[in-house]
Amino acid sequence: MSNQKQQETPPITFVAAGDTELEREAILEEVLPSPGFPAVAQLVVDAIEKRSEVTVLDFTPQQVNIRFQIDNVWHTMPTMDRETGDFMLATLKRMAGVDYRNRRAHQEGSFRAEYLRVKHSCQIISQGVRTGERIALYIELPKSKVETLSELGMPKSLQEKLAPVLGSDDGMILCCGVPNEGYTSVWRGMLTACDRFLRDFYVIEEESRSEPEVINVTSVLFNEKAGETAFTPMPRLMLKQPNVIAFAEADQAQIINQMIELSEKEIFVPVRIPGKHAADAVARLILCKPDVKELAKQLRAVLCMRTIRRLCTDCRQPFTPHPTLLAKLGLPAGSVRQMYKAFEYEPGMLDENEREIDPCPNCHGIGYVGLTGIFEVLTVGDRFRQAMIQTPHVDHLLAAARTESHLSVRETGVVAVAQGITSLEELQRVLKK
Ligand SMILES: [Zn+2]
Known part of the structure; x- marks a missing residue:
């Protein structure tokens, strides 16, 4: 991994899918140098910071459309070019323990992320659709305790x-x-x-x-x-x-x-x-x-x-x-x-x-x-x-x-x-x- 890339990657750590420590570490070592890794890190950090519980990625032939669901409302995020998107998806799938080469089948997997000392379990579901492929990324966010x-x-x-x-x-x-x-x-x-x-x-x-x-x-x-x-x-x-x-x-x-x-x-x-x-x-x-x-x-x-x-x-407009x-x-x-x-x-x-x-x-x-x-x-x-x-x-x-x-x-x-x-x-x- 070049130093250049390390600087671009936000301070987030991941635990990949896998039954043993060895397996999990091997997967992480494999994906770290990938050009898709900084994109995954940025996506997960963005989703956590904006408190997106569900992130949907739609892969079309030209680009990747990204939507965040925040407080029950969908927000359209800037699109990603298809090449970066493909590298990102391969990394995401590899980390979640699903077959990254298969872009048609329904697949489910999970990994963990730690950002600013908070641990999040992340689940992905992928499915080939008529226009390409759709991915849903669910990130568990800390919930404020609201009971009364x-x-x-x-x-x-x-x-x-x-x-x-x-x-x-x-x-x-x-x-x-x-x-x-x-x-x-x-x-x-x-x-x-x-x-x-x-x-x-x-x-x-x-x-x-x-x-x-x-x-x-x-x-x-x-x-x-x-x-x-x-x-x-x-x-x-x-x-x-x-x-x-x-x-x-x-x-x-x-x-x-x-x-x-x-x-x-x-x-x-x-x-x-x-x-x-x-x-x-x-x-x-x-x-x-x-x-x-x-x-x-x-x-x-x-x-x-x-x-x-x-x-x-902080930013409401009177x-x-x-x-x-x-x-x-x-x-x-x-x-x-x-x-x-x-x-x-x-x-x-x-x-x-x-x-x-x-x-x-x-x-x-x-x-x-x-x-x-x-x-x-x-x-x-x-x-x-x-x-x-x-x-x-x-x-x-x-x-x-x-x-x-x-x-x-x-x-x-x-x-x-x-x-x-x-x-x-x-x-x-x-x-x-
Ligand atoms: Zn604000």
């Missing part, structure tokens, strides 16, 4: 609104969100907020879809493939005289009716279902055709969380919102003096002195760093209950909630925009989905 509703970003006022519901002796609460976007986090956050230490608390989960346990909540599994349902474990569970039985999913009328019945027997029943906002979740549940009258009677509240990217506080914008957002004139936009960095950008701008060292030019939640806590009142029974369409449910001075997820999102936590563009992106 406060840590997820729920304001105190909403926590106080939710607390009496979570302390109920009976009835139901729905917990909703969009799968893969904080769906598990809000469910865990809600269970964590319940007084798990004072009550006997169980979560019913399908075996193959079970999630990491919450402290002081016993997970009870059933096996769908073996013909079991969420109520198969119930006779045994009832002997333990539970106070709270939570269900991680609900999609069949018969099962939902059993949950409703359970919530009439001095058992509090949290249920999780997908939904873009509270009214959407209730409309979806009603579409499963349960006994709506009983459901309306037993449903105490709906909690919804959507995830939104946080603006980078602006004075026009009064018409504030009016459109439902904010009183003069209530917000400053809002923020993300700084949209592009390589080669010049400042007022015609000097090239470096990307922001905090967000690496993305404009956002990490995610936070925007929440909705709908406590079910008479008008909402009536709408559930008579006109269970999303629009009617939304209108009924509004008459009960309920703040929707859009409205709590606008508060986050007014506080400079996120941007209007980001809120619109999240709500459009």
Whole structure:
């Protein structure tokens, strides 16, 4: 390896695939002098610094297109010429222990990387496609420990609104969100907020879809493939005289009716279902055709969380919102003096002195760093209950909630925009989905 190349390579170390130390070292020795090695090192460092959990490389006859997924959003990166790309891919595959000559078959492999004293396990999946070859590189990134509703970003006022519901002796609460976007986090956050230490608390989960346990909540599994349902474990569970039985999913009328019945027997029943906002979740549940009258009677509240990217506080751009914008957002004139936009960095950008701008060292030019939640806590009142029974369409449910001075997820999102936590563009992106 020439000294030249060593200087170009960022300070990252790798542990290649292999069953023995000898094997792993042999592979590394083989790839180190390769012209593809600095490119791999640069790619992995870029992905780690920008916090890309999934990196997709598309090899076309002319070039390599690179995309990073950061905080659930795809970003297109500068393309790479095909020659560099081919050397890089051969090195990447060799390190992951898969056949680098085979560019058609589906192959999976893994290696490890250490950068700035943090270890990352990296997995690659390669597959030949019509236009060439596609590679997905998954890099495990350190996750900040987010367990409680406060840590997820729920304001105190909403926590106080939710607390009496979570302390109920009976009835139901729905917990909703969009799968893969904080769906598990809000469910865990809600269970964590319940007084798990004072009550006997169980979560019913399908075996193959079970999630990491919450402290002081016993997970009870059933096996769908073996013909079991969420109520198969119930006779045994009832002997333990539970106070709270939570269900991680609900999609069949018969099962939902059993949950409703359970919530009439001095058992509090949290249920999780997908939904873009509270009214959407209730409309979806009603579409499963349960006994709506009983459901309306037993449903105490709906909690919804959507995830939104946080603006980078180092490079966000302040602006004075026009009064018409504030009016459109439902904010009183003069209530917000400053809002923020993300700084949209592009390589080669010049400042007022015609000097090239470096990307922001905090967000690496993305404009956002990490995610936070925007929440909705709908406590079910008479008008909402009536709408559930008579006109269970999303629009009617939304209108009924509004008459009960309920703040929707859009409205709590606008508060986050007014506080400079996120941007209007980001809120619109999240709500459009
Ligand atoms: Zn920044």
